[in-house]
Amino acid sequence: MSEDSKNKATFNVPIGPVHPALKEPILFTFKMDGELVEEVDFAPGKCHRGIEWMGMRRNPVQIVHLTDRICGICGVSHSLAFARAVEQIAEIEVPERAHYVRTIIAEYERLQSHLLWAGVAAHELGFDTLFFLAWRVREESMDVIEYLTGNRVNYGIVQVGGVRRDFTEDQFPRIEASLQYYEDIAAKLLKLFLEDKTIQIRCKQCGVMSKREALELCTVGPTARASGVAMDVRSDSPYAAYGDLDIAPVLPHHYLGLTNGDVYDRIVVRLLEVVQSVDLIRQCLANMPPGEVLWEKKYPKILAACKKATGEAVGRVEAPRGECLHYVRMDGNPSPQTWKVKASTYSNQLSWLKMLKGEQIADIPIVVASIDPCMSCTDRVAVVRDDRTDILTKADLHRLSVEKTRRLAQWS
């Protein structure tokens, strides 16, 4: 170690907790050694709403609509996980057609979530034309979701015992048109994201997490799969219609031939899952059985069945960001005795500690974004050194990231 670096004092950089693009405000504290991140700590809970507490004072038919509002992106995942838990306790058999409706809407949710993430990732790198393209492409799935459920977010389609709306034959042409649209544009997206030199130099060997670390830190979803952990609830514990479909976890080595566990691999996994979702929706349309979509049309009867039920169960689904699970315990009262929600980011957050260590300050936005926590929480950065406090804004951090891209582009 040179004299110079010995004299450098480390300093703490808090980032957050509030950022307008963020659903979950979070406070980061980085211990910096010059440009390098030495240690990371974070404090979530800046918008803890006590939803579980609220739920334990409501009945399952009410909670299903509360779960829609846990997350703005994975509305179906939460309500589906909760409904599955209650169905297991009350032994409610969901009609077969409802399983297919649930699968189709869940895959559309994955499409829009992954494309939203891809756009944001491009923006963090300063590649704004790609950001605009990804979000324009995403609109197609939002339009179809609105066409099918009536809403862009908070679809309100899942009910305990099935779904509240059927997807009818006359809607299939519109669905098919959107699948065709994504098939046509998939190759272009893959080329733009994966063969672009800027993205490669910024994302390869950046924010690396090994397979062992991914396992030990209990990571889930695309974050775990990008590190080579073959884990996908849809394939491991098939629910809804996934047991009938041809599906396997998407791993980076399928595309690249090897697994690095870096940010680039996380882009690969998410983009390939967009292609996979299109295929899954098509399989669903081809095999959709006829029949009812709700176990019981009269809601008071659903409620009565829930009230009588006693027992405990876990409803678990693969949300776009990874495993989402709801533990419910009913004891014969209208409201659940216990309700525990575990969203996918809950499991993935610890991986930041590993990924960010040793990275540069300009890499923080893209590494934080790479687990798709919603978005980088870099609204406001206060650099505390000795007694002086300099405030870096989100714009400053973003500028640093863009500058690094430009610099690298010049050198290469």
Added chain:
Amino acid sequence: MTRTIHTPEEIAAVFTEKFGDAIGEVTIREWAEGLKKTPNRAVWIRMSRDIFHDAVQCLVDIDYPHLGVISGADIGDEIELLYHMWIYFGERGQEIKVTLAVPLQKSDLSIPTISDIIPGAVYSEREKQEMLGIKVAGIPDSRGLFLPPDFPEGVYPWRKDETGIREDMVKNLWAVGRPTDRPAPPVTPKEEKKKEHEAEPAPAGDTPEQSPPAEPETGEVKNDE
């Protein structure tokens, strides 16, 4: 990677043989959805706290588990912690859920940490400490997680006894009412419609001429049905 896949019954047997009386109720459940009814299999094992740490190690020896979450239920005199874990993921439809449930007496709410075996568990353990007021012995990081720093001490949101959320901490939206100190909206209040005006037949006068032929028609259709 070669791994032998055991059935849920075999996994339950491993635990009962190794730990004997310390294992309580064991239930094996199956739930299947879809046309093919692919089963999701689960083993729920209730056990005493003394063997819990060894039991997690025993599960790791079978297959390194994915810890989904630790959930906790306040059931009167006891708090039951449930460690939801999955093994054999990556094998199509072969995954098995293993839930280890550990009841803790409220007089002694302490449980050994498993973060030495599964480092990621520390996150969920921290949450249980602040939400249920249990004590995780040997936890490497015992700070709070989700609750704000000014949250009162000794209040645990998931508890159903006197240490739970107090009535005076709850803010009901409906009780907040409308603000009274705001300027009046720049809208002129609507004049109340007079009842006479509604009854005035001037515009309605045309309709009776049109409607008589329409009404009998619909009536006839109904009769045909």
